[in-house]
Each structure stands twice: as structure tokens, then as C-alpha cells.
Amino acid sequence: MRLILTALIFAQGLMFLVLGLNFLLMPASAATGFGLSPDGAAGLxxxxADFPALFFVGGGAMIWGAWKRNGDLLLVPAAIFGIALFGRLIxxxxxxxxxxxxxPxxxxxxxxxxxxxxxxxxxxxVG
Incomplete structure (x- = not known):
């Protein structure tokens, strides 16, 4: 059970890292898939800045928490993606x-x- 859970978290964290990298390297094409349209240099x-921050921190904490078998680290992505989910509900x-x-x-x-x-x-x- 624990191995499967760890593997699922690791895989989803990796997916978030790829999404973040996509926004960093190809923001215009990544934005299209999210229903966004950048407005010039400021939009890009x-x-x-913002999407890689969200995905790198969330996905990185998932991978790190799964790799280190540290439940505390997994509260970070739970909060990040929980807030995103709440925003979508609103x-x-x-x-x-x-x-x-x-x-999404x-x-x-x-x-x-x-x-x-x-x-x-x-x-x-602890500690």
C-alpha cells in the first residue's frame, strides 16, 4: 500500500514538474491549454514566474516527500492544490x-x- 501510494505521488509530482517546465520554456503554448492568453511581455x-512557482513547489514537495518518506512535506502540496481546487469551486x-x-x-x-x-x-x- 505504502509503495503504491509513494509511486502515485511521485508520478503526479513529476507531471507537475513537467507542467512547470513547460510554462517556463514555452509559456504561450502552455497557456493555451489552460485557457489563458498572455498580453505581451508582461503576460509572458x-x-x-507564477505557474512554474506553483507547479515546481507543489510537484517538488510531492516528489521530495515521497522520496524521503516524509509525511510533513506532503502537507505543502495538499495546501497548494487544495487552494487551487477551492478557487475553481468558487x-x-x-x-x-x-x-x-x-x-483540472x-x-x-x-x-x-x-x-x-x-x-x-x-x-x-520530529525535531
């Missing part, structure tokens, strides 16, 4: 839905659930 700078009520709205929510929910379960299953570091 936001895409290169958007559903405020703005309605769009085609395919459920898929499913990915974020999986990250939150996996991270929270693993944070309980994997050991915590």
Missing part, C-alpha cells in the same frame, strides 16, 4: 462552467487526497 513574464459558482472544467479539478483533488493520505501514512519528522 507572469506565465513564466469560479463554478461565480462564473459557471466551461467545457472540460472537471479535469480532478487532477487537483487527486493531488490533495493522495498528499493528505500519504501525510498520515508516511512518517513525520
Amino acid at each position: 513574464a507572469v506565465l513564466r 469560479s463554478i459558482f461565480a462564473d459557471g462552467t466551461a467545457p472540460g472544467f472537471w479535469f 479539478m480532478l487532477v487537483e483533488a487527486a493531488a490533495v487526497i493522495l498528499s493528505l493520505i500519504a501525510s498520515r501514512v508516511l512518517p513525520h519528522r
Whole structure:
């Protein structure tokens, strides 16, 4: 059970790192898949700064927590992707839905659930 959970977290963390790298290297094409359109150099700078920060920290904490078998580290991606999921829920009520709205929510929910379960299953570091 613990090995499967660790592998799932590691794989999802790797996916988030690839997403972050995609925004860093090819922000315009990455933005299209997220329903975004950069507005000139300032928009591209936001895409290169904010999205890699989200995905690198979230995905990196998932990989590091899974690799080190450290449940405390997995609370970081649970918080990051939990806040993202909450923002999407607010958007559903405020703005309605769009085609395919459920898929990113499913990915974020999986990250939150996996991270929270693993944070309980994997050991915590004291001190």
C-alpha cells in the first residue's frame, strides 16, 4: 500500500514538474491549454514566474516527500492544490462552467487526497 501510494505521488509530482517546465520554456503554448492568453511581455513574464512557482513547489514537495518518506512535506502540496481546487469551486459558482472544467479539478483533488493520505501514512519528522 505504502509503495503504491509513494509511486502515485511521485508520478503526479513529476507531471507537475513537467507542467512547470513547460510554462517556463514555452509559456504561450502552455497557456493555451489552460485557457489563458498572455498580453505581451508582461503576460509572458507572469506565465513564466507564477505557474512554474506553483507547479515546481507543489510537484517538488510531492516528489521530495515521497522520496524521503516524509509525511510533513506532503502537507505543502495538499495546501497548494487544495487552494487551487477551492478557487475553481468558487469560479463554478461565480462564473459557471466551461467545457472540460472537471479535469483540472480532478487532477487537483487527486493531488490533495493522495498528499493528505500519504501525510498520515508516511512518517513525520520530529525535531
